Amino acid sequence: MKKIIELKNISKAFDGELILDNISLDIYDNEFITLLGPSGCGKTTTLRLIGGFEQPDAGDILFMGERMNHTPPHKRNVNTVFQKYALFPHLNVFENVAFPLRERRVPKKEIHEKVHEMLSLVMLESFANRRVTSLSGGQQQRVAIARALINHPKVLLLDEPLGALDLKLRKDMQQELKKIQKSTGITFIFVTHDQEEALSMSDTIVVMSEGKIQQIGAPSDIYNEPVNAFVADFIGESNIIDGVMLENYKVSFSGHIFTCLDTGFAQGEPVDVVVRPEDVDIVPESEGMLCGVVTQVTFMGVHNEIIVDIGGFKWMIQTTDSVNVDERIGIYLEPDAIHIMKKSKYSGMFGDYSSYSNELDELSDPGGEE
Numbered sequence: 351m352k353k354i355i356e357l358k359n360i361s362k363a364f365d366g367e368l369i370l371d372n373i374s375l376d377i378y379d380n381e382f383i384t385l386l387g388p389s390g391c392g393k394t395t396t397l398r399l400i401g402g403f404e405q406p407d408a409g410d411i412l413f414m415g416e417r418m419n420h421t422p423p424h425k426r427n428v429n430t431v432f433q434k435y436a437l438f439p440h441l442n443v444f445e446n447v448a449f450p451l452r453e454r455r456v457p458k459k460e461i462h463e464k465v466h467e468m469l470s471l472v473m474l475e476s477f478a479n480r481r482v483t484s485l486s487g488g489q490q491q492r493v494a495i496a497r498a499l500i501n502h503p504k505v506l507l508l509d510e511p512l513g514a515l516d517l518k519l520r521k522d523m524q525q526e527l528k529k530i531q532k533s534t535g536i537t538f539i540f541v542t543h544d545q546e547e548a549l550s551m552s553d554t555i556v557v558m559s560e561g562k563i564q565q566i567g568a569p570s571d572i573y574n575e576p577v578n579a580f581v582a583d584f585i586g587e588s589n590i591i592d593g594v595m596l597e598n599y600k601v602s603f604s605g606h607i608f609t610c611l612d613t614g615f616a617q618g619e620p621v622d623v624v625v626r627p628e629d630v631d632i633v634p635e636s637e638g639m640l641c642g643v644v645t646q647v648t649f650m651g652v653h654n655e656i657i658v659d660i661g662g663f664k665w666m667i668q669t670t671d672s673v674n675v676d677e678r679i680g681i682y683l684e685p686d687a688i689h690i691m692k693k694s695k696y697s698g699m700f701g702d703y704s705s706y707s708n709e710l711d712e713l714s715d716p717g718g719e720e
Contacts, residue, residue, distance in 0.1 A: 354537060355412065356415075357374055359372050359374055362407050371392075373562065375563065377537060379537060382538045383538070385541045385549065385651075388543055397507050405420055424708065427503050431498050442478070444478040465496075468497075471530060482612040510542055524550055540552070552719075553568070555569055555572050557580075559584075569639050578696050579694060579697050580699075589627065589666060589702075591603045598613040600689055608639065612688075612690035621691060625689070631684070632681060633680045637682065640661075642679065643678055644656055644658055644663070644675055645660065645675065654669055656668075
């Protein structure tokens with residue numbers, strides 16, 4: 351694929367606080383790339399730099415090899431869809447979508463053709479004469495997307511555009527956005543803090559934390575091969591346990607020696623061990639590699655989510671098996687259920703389900719500059 355945007359050693363601070371710390375990123379033609387991370391990680395600032403709404407303090411932004419650090423937004427072949435759609439309430443759907451073409455004094459016949467083409471793309475042809483104030487949130491979002499796409503930009507920036515929608519509509523729009531991106535061939539750069547959204551929509555995910563890029567990869571790679579405890583915890587649920595790599599394919603944790611698929615670690619090296627909750631098999635206590643007491647059971651519809659105390663460490667397990675609180679169970683781990691990571695600054699911060707710290711953190715997070 352052809353590289354269309356390059357961020358080279360970008361740093362950005364606001365009021366003396368470093369928001370982006372020397373990040374580099376390549377973005378390719380016809381790619382759906384998602385910037386994913388918690389509030390304050392720098393993802394929205396990265397989007398605004400690409401759009402020309404901010405300028406970097408250090409580093410270069412290249413479009414098709416040309417330096418664009420100080421090029422204003424209207425001179426970049428980029429459009430943006432924000433969470434607040436910024437539609438014109440006094441104009442109907444047709445005129446909202448037509449607005450960019452009228453600004454460029456495009457002939458009426460061409461405007462008519464292009465607007466109907468865009469409304470067809472977002473499945474709103476029959477809504478052309480409706481006032482935008484009469485539309486649902488999802489319909490308004492489609493109008494904003496049609497307006498942003500009508501000039502056929504090289505890149506479309508989407509800043510948490512699904513955040514205001516309810517769960518079912520958000521899931522529907524995830525699929526629609528992916529279809530629109532594939533049918534237009536336009537590069538989409540999408541910002542979200544929603545891991546499921548990123549996994550279901552993206553060709554490439556860029557996981558960010560504290561102004562740095564933690565990992566770049568396809569959704570399956572990010573999920574199955576996280577590089578550190580932050581990524582493992584942020585993308586889905588993970589049990590992250592302290593371990594020691596004994597030799598290639600052998601790791602010790604929780605008082606047991608396990609066979610794994612990992613190599614390349616020093617003999618006796620302390621490591622982080624990741625086990626996804628869905629990869630744990632429940633067996634009778636007598637057959638378990640590890641054993642523990644069930645402390646909590648939550649019915650999730652398709653599966654049960656259970657918390658098991660194993661030697662003082664609370665594991666999360668997702669299972670269709672039926673178990674009860676205070677029951678003693680064994681767990682069995684296949685080699686491919688165990689992933690070994692090098693120790694990092696995030697080691698010891700995540701992975702013990704003594705409390706649902708993610709939710710508590712979100713409730714207490716006052717937000718902030720991203």
